[in-house]
Structures are given as structure tokens and as C-alpha cells.
Amino acid sequence: EFLDHxxxxxxxxxxxxxxxxxxxxxxxxxxxxxxxxxxxIKSPAYIPSDQDILRCRCMTTAIQHIxxxxxxxxxxxxxxxxxxxxxxxxxxKWIQVFDSVTAILFVVDCSSFDQTLRExxxxxxxxxxxxxxxxxxxxxxxxxxxVLLFINKIDILAEKIARGRDISELTxxxxxxxxxxxxxxxxxxxxxxxxxAFPYQDTEPRKKSRTASRSDVHPDTVKTAVYIKHLFMxxxxxxxxxxxxxxxxxxxxHDEHSCEYFYTCAIDTNNVQRVMNGCRTLIIQNHLxxxxxx
Ligand SMILES: Nc1nc2c(ncn2[C@@H]2O[C@H](COP(=O)(O)OP(=O)(O)OP(=O)(O)O)[C@@H](O)[C@H]2O)c(=O)[nH]1
Ligand SMILES: [Mg+2]
Numbered sequence: 001e002f003l004d005h006x007x008x009x010x011x012x013x014x015x016x017x018x019x020x021x022x023x024x025x026x027x028x029x030x031x032x033x034x035x036x037x038x039x040x041i042k043s044p045a046y047i048p049s050d051q052d053i054l055r056c057r058c059m060t061t062a063i064q065h066i067x068x069x070x071x072x073x074x075x076x077x078x079x080x081x082x083x084x085x086x087x088x089x090x091x092x093k094w095i096q097v098f099d100s101v102t103a104i105l106f107v108v109d110c111s112s113f114d115q116t117l118r119e120x121x122x123x124x125x126x127x128x129x130x131x132x133x134x135x136x137x138x139x140x141x142x143x144x145x146x147v148l149l150f151i152n153k154i155d156i157l158a159e160k161i162a163r164g165r166d167i168s169e170l171t172x173x174x175x176x177x178x179x180x181x182x183x184x185x186x187x188x189x190x191x192x193x194x195x196x197a198f199p200y201q202d203t204e205p206r207k208k209s210r211t212a213s214r215s216d217v218h219p220d221t222v223k224t225a226v227y228i229k230h231l232f233m234x235x236x237x238x239x240x241x242x243x244x245x246x247x248x249x250x251x252x253x254h255d256e257h258s259c260e261y262f263y264t265c266a267i268d269t270n271n272v273q274r275v276m277n278g279c280r281t282l283i284i285q286n287h288l289x290x291x292x293x294x
Pocket of ligand 1 (some may be wrong): 029030054055057058059060061084085086087107140152153154155157186264265267
């Protein structure tokens with residue numbers, strides 16, 4: 001009975017209008033996905049699919065340790081992954097795992113440019129992510145640790161842009177940090193890189209040739225994603241400093257680590273497979289370099 005009522009409410013035009021303004025309050029990203037399929041979920045025969053499980057939101061509170069082995073040639077390489085929580089209250093725990101890590105997987109929600117934090121409704125989420133990344137990249141305990149930056153939720157970014165949202169509010173509010181979006185021009189290779197990562201709908205034929213545009217992806221989605229990538233890369237290059245440095249950095253401070261970025265959609269298994277293959281190679285190379293083997 002509850003689910004019948006919920007379904008009726010979700011189909012109400014007023015509730016839909018509230019949903020279209022969900023960047024103004026706190027609503028979990030997967031709400032629409034599950035509410036859209038209430039008719040299926042309410043059936044007693046409902047069994048969650050893999051996609052349903054991937055869409056579930058489960059906030060990380062304690063540090064999770066996951067071990068797995070990946071085949072590499074004839075060998076198996078063991079990976080130890082520590083998953084930490086991203087919310088403000090969780091971050092003080094990060095230092096416990098800084099010691100002896102080879103790489104950090106830093107996941108940014110690139111669709112969050114028009115949202116504020118659940119923990120602090122005054123703080124913009126993208127700005128918070130940039131500041132947080134600045135602290136990780138410039139942390140003296142992480143000088144030898146490479147960072148893999150995942151510019152994630154590109155599917156939600158596309159949905160938002162299609163609904164007419166844009167990053168201009170942020171660029172107007174913080175012009176020193178966010179340069180004029182209208183004047184920003186991504187190169188053809190930058191557009192191509194994003195489009196190659198963007199998931200194809202089952203109905204959309206895959207492009208055989210490499211091209212810097214796709215009929216199913218709005219040009220502003222591409223432009224916004226590349227713009228966000230530039231912001232993070234400015235931090236990597238030291239062109240954008242958002243946090244006061246406790247330790248003065250000498251010129252070769254960043255020589256011993258690097259940052260690679262990937263556009264990701266964590267719920268698209270094809271995209272994740274490709275990204276993980278790239279990450280595995282980078283992590284192994286970093287490890288070998290760190291121990292002087294290559
Ligand atoms: N549509 C979409 N949803 C995503 C994507 N990545 C994550 N999500 C959803 O976002 C929600 C949060 O994902 P989590 O993996 O719990 O996020 P987290 O960064 O570990 O969060 P904390 O544990 O609080 O730090 C889940 O509902 C996921 O299904 C994505 O690329 N696209
Ligand atoms: Mg988590």
C-alpha cells in the first residue's frame with residue numbers, strides 16, 4: 001500500500017516540479033532511478049538486478065579494507081584497497097591509511113556544481129572537492145603517492161545539462177577560482193577524450209570513426225566536464241592554490257608523483273572496466289618506480 005501511494009505521489013506534477021529543483025535541497029542521486037521503477041519494485045517477485053545494487057547509496061563510515069587479486073600475464077597481482085568515507089566527519093580518519101599507499105583514487109562528483117554539502121548547506125560541493133583535492137595533492141605525507149582522479153557521474157552531469165542547469169552561478173560567485181565559462185574553449189582532443197568515456201545508450205549506434213561530437217551528448221556537457229577537469233589540473237600544476245601551505249614547497253616538490261584523470265560513470269560496467277585496466281597499469285608502474293625497479 002505504501003508503495004502504491006509513493007508511486008502516485010512520484011507521478012504528481014507538483015512532486016516532479018520539486019524534483020527538477022532538487023539541487024536546492026538534499027536528495028540522493030539514486031532517488032529518481034528507484035522511484036521511476038516503483039511499479040517493478042512493488043511486485044512481490046521483484047529481485048534486484050546488478051544495476052539496482054550498483055545504484056544503492058551506502059555511506060562509508062568505517063575504513064573498509066578490500067583485498068583482491070588481478071591476473072597479470074601468468075601471475076596474480078595482489079591489490080589492497082582501503083575505502084574511506086568522503087563526508088567531512090570521515091576525513092580525519094584518512095591519515096590512518098596514508099602510510100604505505102601506492103596510489104589514491106580520488107573520486108569527484110562532476111555533476112555537483114550546483115549543489116551544497118549535506119553537512120554544510122552553505123558550502124558548494126564542487127568547491128569543497130577542489131579544496132579537498134588541493135590538500136591531498138599537496139600533502140607532505142603524500143609526496144610519493146600518485147593520484148588517479150575520477151571525474152565521476154558524467155551521466156548525471158549530462159542529465160543536468162539537458163535540464164538546463166549550468167555552472168554560471170558558481171563562476172559568478174567565485175570568479176577568482178572559476179574562470180568565465182563562456183570564454184572557455186576545450187580542444188578537439190579534449191572533447192574526444194570525454195566522448196570516448198561517455199556511455200552509449202543501447203539504441204545509439206557506436207561511432208566507427210573518432211569524432212569530437214556525438215548527437216546524443218550535448219556540447220555543454222562536454223564543455224562542462226572538460227572545464228572541471230581543467231580546474232583540477234590547475235591545482236596539479238600549482239596554478240590554483242585554494243589552501244594555505246603549512247610547509248613551503250621547493251620547486252621539485254611534485255617530481256616524485258603524478259596525477260592522471262579519467263572521466264567515469266561508476267554505474268556503467270563497460271566504462272569502469274576500461275578505466276580499471278588503465279589504473280591497474282598505472283598503479284603497477286608507480287609501484288615498480290617507487291622501489292627502483294624501473
Ligand atoms: N548515476 C550515477 N550514480 C552514481 C555514479 N557513481 C556513484 N553513483 C551513485 O551515487 C551514490 C553514492 O555512491 P557511493 O559509492 O556510496 O559514494 P561514496 O563516494 O562512497 O560516498 P561516501 O561513502 O559517503 O564517501 C550511489 O547511489 C551510487 O549508485 C555515477 O557515475 N552515476
Ligand atoms: Mg563510500
